[in-house]
Amino acid sequence: MKSDGHKKNLVLTNGLLVGGGGTPLEPCRVAPYVAVPRLANSTPRPPPPPLSLAPHPPATAFAPFDSALLSAAAHQDVWRETETWKSEESLFPHTDGAPGKILHAIQTSQVALVDNAPKGTQLKLLLLLEGKQKIYFKPKRYNLSHVINGNIYGGFDRHNSEVFAYYLAMVLNFRWIPPSVIRQIHIHKDIVPVATAGLKRTMVKNDSGSLCIYGKCFYCKINETVCPNSNGVIEGAAILYLDRQFKIYKSPWRRSYSTKKMEWETDNDFCKKVKGILSAKRLLNLIDVAIFDFLIQNGDRHRYEVYKDQIVLLDNGKGLGNAMVDELDILAPLYQCCILTTSTWQNLEMISGGSLTETIKKLGALRGQRLATDDHFKAVERRLLKVYATIQYCIGKHGRSKVFKNGLF
Ligand SMILES: Nc1ncnc2c1ncn2[C@@H]1O[C@H](COP(=O)(O)OP(=O)(O)OP(=O)(O)O)[C@@H](O)[C@H]1O
Ligand SMILES: [Mn+2]
Numbered sequence: 001m002k003s004d005g006h007k008k009n010l011v012l013t014n015g016l017l018v019g020g021g022g023t024p025l026e027p028c029r030v031a032p033y034v035a036v037p038r039l040a041n042s043t044p045r046p047p048p049p050p051l052s053l054a055p056h057p058p059a060t061a062f063a064p065f066d067s068a069l070l071s072a073a074a075h076q077d078v079w080r081e082t083e084t085w086k087s088e089e090s091l092f093p094h095t096d097g098a099p100g101k102i103l104h105a106i107q108t109s110q111v112a113l114v115d116n117a118p119k120g121t122q123l124k125l126l127l128l129l130e131g132k133q134k135i136y137f138k139p140k141r142y143n144l145s146h147v148i149n150g151n152i153y154g155g156f157d158r159h160n161s162e163v164f165a166y167y168l169a170m171v172l173n174f175r176w177i178p179p180s181v182i183r184q185i186h187i188h189k190d191i192v193p194v195a196t197a198g199l200k201r202t203m204v205k206n207d208s209g210s211l212c213i214y215g216k217c218f219y220c221k222i223n224e225t226v227c228p229n230s231n232g233v234i235e236g237a238a239i240l241y242l243d244r245q246f247k248i249y250k251s252p253w254r255r256s257y258s259t260k261k262m263e264w265e266t267d268n269d270f271c272k273k274v275k276g277i278l279s280a281k282r283l284l285n286l287i288d289v290a291i292f293d294f295l296i297q298n299g300d301r302h303r304y305e306v307y308k309d310q311i312v313l314l315d316n317g318k319g320l321g322n323a324m325v326d327e328l329d330i331l332a333p334l335y336q337c338c339i340l341t342t343s344t345w346q347n348l349e350m351i352s353g354g355s356l357t358e359t360i361k362k363l364g365a366l367r368g369q370r371l372a373t374d375d376h377f378k379a380v381e382r383r384l385l386k387v388y389a390t391i392q393y394c395i396g397k398h399g400r401s402k403v404f405k406n407g408l409f
Helices: 072-084 098-108 159-171 187-194 270-277 280-296 328-337 342-350 355-366 374-398
Strands: 008-012 033-037 111-116 125-129 133-139 180-186 203-205 211-213 233-240 247-250 303-307 310-312
Touching (some): 072 098, 098 133, 098 233, 111 187, 133 159, 159 180, 159 233, 159 280, 180 187, 187 233, 270 328, 280 310, 280 328, 280 374, 328 374, 342 374, 355 374
Antiparallel strands (some): 008 033, 125 133, 133 233, 180 233, 203 211, 303 310
């Protein structure tokens, strides 16, 4: 392997996830994070991707997060800004540290009301934070090192997968995802005093006398509770609730959830059919989502929600189940269609050589979060190489001018 001088390292830029009091930083040209040459010695890393489409933008300094500068009053401003944000480019404000402020507000605003959130199959709570912001709270069900065996869509949702997915989306410059952060809530301080009667009816005491929740959802069972730790704390993913009207579609590449094979699993020309039904924009969007899902191994995107003609990445809890498994068919939209948005390629190119891991670790650490085990980080890097290899395969088969698209076929 060649010297480390060519390896890339992401440097966090433009205060994107920093928020509140950071030094103003230069805007970034392509993605919110930029790659710069790594000069320090380090362990060998995978080679950079096979293609290069763009020179890397200049690096800027990393701004420290200063939570002390954010007051409760500032939270109200954050919610207002979030609520009134209107853009065709992103779901939420994305510059000047706005995402960092939103995460901080989600993580620290006082809980004013807690109820069950019965939509969907998994136990989750609806929190109303001070300032009336709604939050979905998906509680921790497993330790980070727990391995899910069996079906790709098996097990309970992984709370860390939701948050990891948010950071991954930020790094990839996918701006249609609700902000999500690990939050700790105290059963007696934050939940019981403000719990609805309905929620209280789905609480039981366990053998050690702790108050646990079994909730209200399709798969919720009284013997599958979520209990606080010995300090009375329940950890979970706190996800900004989007009070928007989504259009919901079935994914053409959805699984059958049985032994029956779906059309995409048997028809090599399946993509042609999809091209006849969906717009180029939607198909390219689905391919971006497939890459994203492949990296975290979310094989459960049976349907997808659309807002302003963009797929919104809701429900990312089925990722990070087994670090030893790379279910390649999650990438079927990419290898069956062999097209990719040029800007997605540019973003993928910038996160090569270990930069993805470093960035997500750094961003998580800013908020005191460890989002995955090293095995999972290694797995995501390994899958990234498989994404590069798939794109290389497509270019070999069709030529790069057919593969890279700017929205048209
Ligand atoms: N952040 C959000 N804001 C608003 N609505 C949301 C949000 N996340 C999810 N939803 C809505 O709630 C529904 C259920 O959420 P989610 O899919 O996360 O739950 P689930 O229990 O995992 O469901 P399923 O088992 O069907 O995947 C979604 O289909 C979506 O319509
Ligand atoms: Mn789900």
